[in-house]
Amino acid sequence: MENSAYLAQESLQQFLDTLGGFGTLHAPTWSESGVSLFAPVRSLDEIDLGYRRTQIPPKKYLFPFRDTFLEYREGHYRFPDGTSPATVLFGVHACDLEAIAYLDLVFLSEPRDPRYAERRAKLLLVGISCTPDEYCFCSEPQGSARCDLFLEAREGGFRVHAGTAAGAAMLGAASELLQEADAAPSGRAPSCLIPAQDPARAYSRDPLWDEFARRCVGCGACSACCPTCYCFDVRETPGLSGDGSRVREWDNCLFPSHGAVAGGNFRPTRLDRLRYRFLHKYCGFSPLEGRSSCVGCGRCKELCPVDIDLRELVAMPRGETEQP
Amino acid sequence: MNKPSLAIAGLTACSGCQLTLLNCEGELQEILERFQVAYFPMGQSDPDRQARYDLALVEGAVSTPGDLATLFHFRNASRLLVAFGTCALFGGIAAQHNRTTPRPKLLEAVYGNGESRPESFPPAPFKNFVSVDAGITGCPPEKGELLQLLGAVLAGTLPAFPHYPVCLECRSRETLCLLLERNQLCLGPVIQAGCNARCPATGIPCEGCRGPVAEANVAQELELLLERGFSREEIERRMSRFTVEWDYGQRR
Amino acid sequence: MTAQALEPYLPFAATLVERRELSPDTALFRVAPEPAARSALSGFLPGQFMQLSVPGAGEVPISPADLPGADGTLELCVRRVGQVTTLLHQARPGQPLGLRGPFGTGFPVEEMTGCPVVLLAGGLGIAPLRSLLLHLVRNRERYGEVTLMYGAREPALMLFREELVGLAAAHGLRLYLTVDFAPEQAAGEYACAVGLLPDLLKGFRFDAGQSYTAVCGPPPLYRCLIGELTAAGVAPDRVLLSLERRMRCGIGRCCHCAIGTKLCCTDGPVFRLSELAGIPEAL
Numbered sequence A: 001m002e003n004s005a006y007l008a009q010e011s012l013q014q015f016l017d018t019l020g021g022f023g024t025l026h027a028p029t030w031s032e033s034g035v036s037l038f039a040p041v042r043s044l045d046e047i048d049l050g051y052r053r054t055q056i057p058p059k060k061y062l063f064p065f066r067d068t069f070l071e072y073r074e075g076h077y078r079f080p081d082g083t084s085p086a087t088v089l090f091g092v093h094a095c096d097l098e099a100i101a102y103l104d105l106v107f108l109s110e111p112r113d114p115r116y117a118e119r120r121a122k123l124l125l126v127g128i129s130c131t132p133d134e135y136c137f138c139s140e141p142q143g144s145a146r147c148d149l150f151l152e153a154r155e156g157g158f159r160v161h162a163g164t165a166a167g168a169a170m171l172g173a174a175s176e177l178l179q180e181a182d183a184a185p186s187g188r189a190p191s192c193l194i195p196a197q198d199p200a201r202a203y204s205r206d207p208l209w210d211e212f213a214r215r216c217v218g219c220g221a222c223s224a225c226c227p228t229c230y231c232f233d234v235r236e237t238p239g240l241s242g243d244g245s246r247v248r249e250w251d252n253c254l255f256p257s258h259g260a261v262a263g264g265n266f267r268p269t270r271l272d273r274l275r276y277r278f279l280h281k282y283c284g285f286s287p288l289e290g291r292s293s294c295v296g297c298g299r300c301k302e303l304c305p306v307d308i309d310l311r312e313l314v315a316m317p318r319g320e321t322e323q324p
Numbered sequence B: 001m002n003k004p005s006l007a008i009a010g011l012t013a014c015s016g017c018q019l020t021l022l023n024c025e026g027e028l029q030e031i032l033e034r035f036q037v038a039y040f041p042m043g044q045s046d047p048d049r050q051a052r053y054d055l056a057l058v059e060g061a062v063s064t065p066g067d068l069a070t071l072f073h074f075r076n077a078s079r080l081l082v083a084f085g086t087c088a089l090f091g092g093i094a095a096q097h098n099r100t101t102p103r104p105k106l107l108e109a110v111y112g113n114g115e116s117r118p119e120s121f122p123p124a125p126f127k128n129f130v131s132v133d134a135g136i137t138g139c140p141p142e143k144g145e146l147l148q149l150l151g152a153v154l155a156g157t158l159p160a161f162p163h164y165p166v167c168l169e170c171r172s173r174e175t176l177c178l179l180l181e182r183n184q185l186c187l188g189p190v191i192q193a194g195c196n197a198r199c200p201a202t203g204i205p206c207e208g209c210r211g212p213v214a215e216a217n218v219a220q221e222l223e224l225l226l227e228r229g230f231s232r233e234e235i236e237r238r239m240s241r242f243t244v245e246w247d248y249g250q251r252r
Numbered sequence C: 001m002t003a004q005a006l007e008p009y010l011p012f013a014a015t016l017v018e019r020r021e022l023s024p025d026t027a028l029f030r031v032a033p034e035p036a037a038r039s040a041l042s043g044f045l046p047g048q049f050m051q052l053s054v055p056g057a058g059e060v061p062i063s064p065a066d067l068p069g070a071d072g073t074l075e076l077c078v079r080r081v082g083q084v085t086t087l088l089h090q091a092r093p094g095q096p097l098g099l100r101g102p103f104g105t106g107f108p109v110e111e112m113t114g115c116p117v118v119l120l121a122g123g124l125g126i127a128p129l130r131s132l133l134l135h136l137v138r139n140r141e142r143y144g145e146v147t148l149m150y151g152a153r154e155p156a157l158m159l160f161r162e163e164l165v166g167l168a169a170a171h172g173l174r175l176y177l178t179v180d181f182a183p184e185q186a187a188g189e190y191a192c193a194v195g196l197l198p199d200l201l202k203g204f205r206f207d208a209g210q211s212y213t214a215v216c217g218p219p220p221l222y223r224c225l226i227g228e229l230t231a232a233g234v235a236p237d238r239v240l241l242s243l244e245r246r247m248r249c250g251i252g253r254c255c256h257c258a259i260g261t262k263l264c265c266t267d268g269p270v271f272r273l274s275e276l277a278g279i280p281e282a283l
Helices: A009-022 A094-108 A114-121 A165-173 A199-203 A207-215 A270-283 A299-303 B016-022 B025-034 B065-077 B086-090 B103-111 B143-154 B166-172 B218-227 B232-240 C035-041 C083-090 C123-138 C161-171 C184-189 C197-202 C219-232
Strands: A004-008 A024-030 A036-040 A066-073 A076-078 A087-092 A123-128 A149-154 A157-162 A178-180 A232-238 A244-250 B005-010 B036-039 B053-059 B078-084 B134-136 C012-023 C026-033 C049-054 C058-062 C074-079 C096-103 C117-122 C146-152 C174-179 C212-216 C239-242 C270-272
Touching: A004 A009, A009 A024, A009 A087, A009 A123, A009 A157, A009 A165, A076 C096, A087 A094, A094 A114, A094 A123, A114 A123, A123 A165, A149 A165, A157 A165, A199 A270, A207 A270, A232 B143, A232 C058, B005 B016, B005 B065, B016 B025, B016 B053, B016 B143, B025 B143, B036 B053, B053 B065, B053 B086, B053 B143, B065 B078, B078 B086, B134 B143, B218 B232, C012 C035, C026 C035, C026 C096, C035 C096, C049 C074, C049 C083, C058 C074, C058 C083, C058 C096, C074 C083, C074 C123, C117 C123, C117 C197, C123 C146, C123 C161, C123 C212, C123 C239, C146 C161, C146 C197, C161 C174, C174 C197, C197 C219, C212 C219, C219 C239
Parallel strands: A024 A087, A087 A123, A123 A149, B005 B036, B005 B053, B053 B078, B078 B134, C117 C146, C117 C212, C146 C174, C212 C239
Antiparallel strands: A004 A157, A004 A178, A024 A036, A066 A076, A066 A244, A149 A157, A232 A244, C012 C026, C012 C096, C026 C074, C049 C058, C049 C096, C239 C270
């Protein structure tokens, strides 16, 4: 079986049915209140193929907002029981795929994060090409190698490309629905990553820093919705029985509690916290120093209630992204 | 091991916070096994007011000399005093007109012009009078947070509640942002989370029942709401509903 | 393989063995790890830290005050300041605890061999430096002159004073104890001077070209001491700073302990001054 094939639009429903054989099918859809989100779907008509961006990125499948990651009984800690179900996440854009690749670097490097690794091993990623809107600041890639399968929109259907053995297996299972692929992929598939910035920028005297620090309401939307934000806090929750659990939860570097210790705060002002955000996003923390983690998905820009766009501090023209 | 003794009491309030304890139906039996409920007039026929308590959960605002005496009693009699609910922590509903309407007018509105008015003063939170060891915010408080507090006290510690705004929980559960998408007067950015965005998730903007989040950028929230067309009066009325003591110039 | 080597996220079991009061709010806790975890502690370096769990309250990073003993026990010098440490202070021997680690970088004790070492401790900063000091003392012949300058707020808050005085006499250490506040005679009784650490350092003569200096103390102390050390001519890569941050996970994931683009838990907590150049918030 070739790693590439052509899938006609008419066969998409059957193709999805086939993918469903590899795990529960999740895809971009709409909530009742009108929020774009990844959720379980049964059929093609529930899927929003032309979606722009989901409010919460796919990281929720790997690193949920609130996660019991340890339990203790009679004073002894252990990992909780339970495994995650196999999931096929269909319709992920190249930026979100790039973001998962970044999270993989963070959580799957040694020492591996056991909770993340377990979920990641159960998650199959099916990418799809997209049409950037005014909030996107990516390089408009038409493909991505950061997934098991990628569907690139073509006249009347998709050029489907398998990037992994699991993807090839999915193609194999759907072979009856597929035709021979046309020529090579049309668009280039550059990385979505915004170029890394000099850490010195984070300490610049640009008055925009003060303006952003004045304005930021510290709501946390920027990082909750960022596909590569992964700061987490840890809390112990004792139960009535004397046993309890340890929960980890998304944190946000703009919250005063992020740098707080008993008796003080290492990042006491919003300006300190914004500089931290810039450093983490655009300069990278050790051992990923020199590596930006901004994939240009546009969520922070769209969802910030006070229109803060940290990229204004780097004066980056649209479309200028890192070449692989 | 002796069971820690527990007191649950109320000052000027609706008793809704105390009811939260009774709403823990699934856990009530275990609570009774782990604590000796010494004083709980709302759910008990012979409360023992003379006892000393390991833990006192006291709800309500302080608004009468009797309230103050009760508060002092529980402060002195208890190892841990918990400000139980938004009134105890921030003044709550009863205090909402403290800044805007002279007290005689309020009294007249409630009691008419009659002579028999109970002695009272502007409702105030506990912190104006005593130190508290912990607080559980909310109107009413979240059952889960009450259970966490009880569990923590049994473990010899106090709960580590998060200190971030409603927006984080709201976004995380993929709720529509009512402030940005529906232009509603939502206080999410400056209000303490822990409710899992209960109201916005059902389409109701956050009215601030859990009180201010630590170091809220109040001035920016005000600016944001003014820009979106709400009047200053309307905004202040909404913000005062559960917490009257906002510093509208606070930017820290 | 030990449980620890398998799972850095999972605390291994440990038991509180004994506690010794050091000051009104600080005690030394001796903690015994489960036997299976002891080998994970064998390569422990002075300056590395452990994550100590007190079930019910959570976890805190602690730099042990000594290397693990022959029986694997750790000495943790802990001030009662937050929920976890308060619960630890209430604990009795036999209390189950959890430990993860060791994490982070330690002091470069191999590189330091043959050189004079000056240790500068402020307040609770003596804890990780005691671990270094005991290492130097146990390997006395491998190092040059060893000096400890230790400042506390007041005599009652000076930790390990008698032990330090004994060590100095037995091993020929130069020891300078100082307190910020104390009546003259009280200071005399406690055999320490009144004054601030940076002032003490100002008049101190030492081989600045060869010496390694190790600093640990409350945040404001670093700037003052570094000014003095730099002025004296100590090379920035020989100024070793043990920094404190909010280290939650200990393995470079949770990102609460960033210092510039470095992470205190994996790149530190012991940094060379030269590594912190260009990071205004570091000190």
